[in-house]
């Protein structure tokens with residue numbers, strides 16, 4: 297049951313917000329269907345989809361074999377010919393199996409056909425480490441898709457954004473990859489009832505500040521907000537900006553924030569090397585060049601396969617504490 | 630754990646039967662401890678228990694030499710043990726400790742051990758089909774006489790790579806056996822909902838020699854595996870062994886409420902009527918190979934060994950911080 301917060305707003309978990317977006321879109325548009333492993337009766341291992349089978353039936357909530365390449369390809373063809381499929385790739389690590397379908401097919405069909413065909417599909421998948429799931433179940437590989445023209449990449453960080461962005465993604469005429477942080481499914485936040493969308497390509501300032509900008513995506517937004525609280529205690533005012541979609545990218549909001557604060561750290565749980573942080577840092581370094589008082593700092597996952605052992609795994613991703621330290625250093629304190 | 634048949638060793642069946650019994654008991658006791666570790670919140674993450682399926686790993690590995698290769702799955706503890714891994718280092722790995730088989734970096738789903746020919750457990754469904762086939766390729770080209778066994782759950786039948794490598798294996802006449810453990814469920818879905826047509830003919834279509842066995846009968850598994858393995862070793866070509874079996878526990882240790890995908894009655898029926906260890910014990914006693922006292926003694930001995938192995942792992946230190954950046958490149 298949804299809860300109400302102090303301000304009288306309805307609260308949902310991140311998982312409930314996703315489910316509500318899907319349910320509303322499926323009610324609105326009969327061509328929307330869901331496909332993936334254990335999505336029906338089981339409602340996915342994370343129980344994100346529970347209840348959808350009961351409302352929409354087996355024709356629209358389809359359990360597939362463990363055939364990621366096959367059902368992703370099927371979704372591409374179905375999207376080209378009148379459906380709006382939402383495919384579920386349980387762990388982001390398994391996107392590797394769908395790569396030809398997404399990169400060589402879905403991403404290029406509109407362009408290669410001179411605009412004749414379009415592929416309005418969504419791939420929902422996950423990212424994030426620290427679940428003690430080891431190297432093949434812990435990666436954050438969203439940068440791979442950002443590299444490919446023709447794909448849109450969405451990374452919600454709150455229940456509100458999750459619902460609005462997913463609805464926008466489903467209505468988009470292009471293939472959209474939608475990454476959910478596995479550790480965030482139980483995060484609660486205000487979510488309005490009924491229809492609204494969050495446009496793809498609009499960043500959001502999650503916290504207003506004056507001294508330093510923390511640009512953070514997905515799982516790193518909560519980390520940045522935590523670090524901002526620690527920074528406030530030592531008199532540093534941090535602004536937290538969430539791009540929400542990596543492509544299209546709201547460069548303007550990022551640059552304006554950095555111009556205002558004159559310092560920026562970019563945080564993303566994907567690998568730091570050749571990763572999302574490199575692109576965002578470059579956007580800021582170029583756009584805010586004359587206003588910066590320090591080089592833009594990047595923080596992402598360590599360049600190692602994610603280890604199983606807890607003390608090792610914890611060392612691979614930025615934490616409130618490491619972000620706090622980095623911000624303090626950048627501010628010369 | 631008792632080692633597999635050594636080359637040249639003259640076997641009488643009694644020794645083989647008792648070894649298989651012992652190894653099945655060891656796997657079950659190991660897994661029972663894993664479940665304990667999870668319930669006592671001593672193990673990070675999750676584990677996929679092999680309880681109920683012991684006869685498959687034990688029967689197949691009994692037909693292998695120590696130097697032969699295996700690849701394993703997310704439900705891999707049974708394969709690793711049956712191939713000769715030692716419980717203490719396995720528990721250490723499950724707890725993320727330095728003394729583990731992978732220095733704690735792999736965990737439950739990634740145990741690998743070159744000394745016993747274990748190329749590694751794999752958390753990607755069907756992720757090791759290529760690797761197992763490649764090991765068979767090198768065995769053939771280097772003339773080592775080794776055979777490679779690829780264990781996988783029936784869920785892996787959904788992956789295209791399986792069909793690509795079976796085709797390659799037959800074309801190249803590679804000494805590899807694909808062992809399909811059909812425990813009836815993928816994660817939370819009955820296999821009949823995800824598997825069209827006939828399983829065995831997927832292999833025979835490529836020309837592999839394929840067989841089905843009762844995966845709860847360790848002697849049947851051993852005999853079928855032995856035939857396919859020796860045929861492959863002699864260069865005739867690859868094989869496919871379908872073992873019908875059942876997992877007693879959830880998909881993983883945290884999968885407790887299972888009624889929405891299978892009934893308690895069904896689980897109970899398998900446990901009561903089809904248990905590979907109880908049924909084999911009864912057969913051994915009927916044959917007068919062993920009496921209850923002897924079988925109980927085997928169990929007591931291994932229960933004790935497993936407890937000690939757990940104590941070792943719990944007390945063992947975590948890897949030092951510097952270890953996180955080691956082993957990324959060779």
Ligand SMILES: Cc1ncc(C[n+]2csc(CCOP(=O)(O)OP(=O)(O)O)c2C)c(N)n1
Nearest residue numbers: 390704752753754782783784785814815816
């Ligand atoms: C490529 C890939 N897709 C999905 C998963 C998630 N997953 C892990 S185990 C599993 C079911 C496997 O079923 P099966 O192969 O029959 O093995 P069992 O668990 O029954 O032993 C799934 C879907 C995965 N690990 N890898």
